[in-house]
Amino acid sequence: MTFDDEKEDGRVLGGTDPLPPSDWTGLGHASHVEALIGAHGDDLARYLRRRAPQQDVGDLMQESLGRFAALSSHAMSLVEKPGAYLVGIARNLLTDRARSAEARMQSQHHSFNDSEVLGPDPHAALEARETLRRVEQAIARLSPQTGSIFVMHRFDGLDYKEIAEAKGITVKGVEWHMAKAMLAIDKARADHK
Incomplete structure (x- = not known):
């Protein structure tokens, strides 16, 4: 008899004993x-x-x-x-x-605009170039003093007081030249539309 053949209570397993019991x-x-x-x-x-x-x-x-x-x-x-x-x-x-x-x-999602996918709108680019050309022509037609004041303010970033001191005119004079320049530019843009 070997140790493996014994049950826990000391009994020897017989040939008909189930191995292992289901409730074990x-x-x-x-x-x-x-x-x-x-x-x-x-x-x-x-x-x-x-x-x-x-x-x-x-x-x-x-x-x-x-x-x-x-x-x-x-x-x-x-x-x-x-x-x-x-x-x-x-x-x-x-x-x-x-x-x-x-x-x-x-x-990984990338949100995009139509312009990113399609590229720039060629029609809008042409219109913008045409408008810019008309504005440049309107500025060129201004008197030298008005054109100079407009450029000093819009492109050089000077305020009206600095322009008045540089040109030797009053601030009201600078305002008058700027208004004249803006009217000419607005008219050139309106003619384009």
Whole structure:
């Protein structure tokens, strides 16, 4: 008689004794996990095949079973329906993957305007060039004093007081020349439309 042939109570196992008894709790954690996986693995695979791309089913199965196997013996003993628990793990994994895929897509999304895709509008560019040409002509037709004051204010950035000191005229005189220049420019732009 060997040690393996004895039951816990000292009786020897006979040829008709079932090995191991179904209510025996002496199974180790790993054996218990293997038994549960064997019993519910096909259901889990079926669940994943219906909801995930075929190439991901194996990875999801492995990750679901790994999370289930990582439970402590005590936590695993609290699980009343291991099949449903495995499906719950798989559902959470699918949700996590969907969220991360959505976040990846949003981070790679590029919002664009039509002008970025189509490029500049050639018609608008022609109109702008024509308007600029007309404005330049209107400025060139101004008296030298008015044209000079306009350029000093708009292009050189001088204020009316600085221009008045430089030209030796009053601030009101600068305002009058600027008004005259603006009227000529507005008229040139209006003629274009």
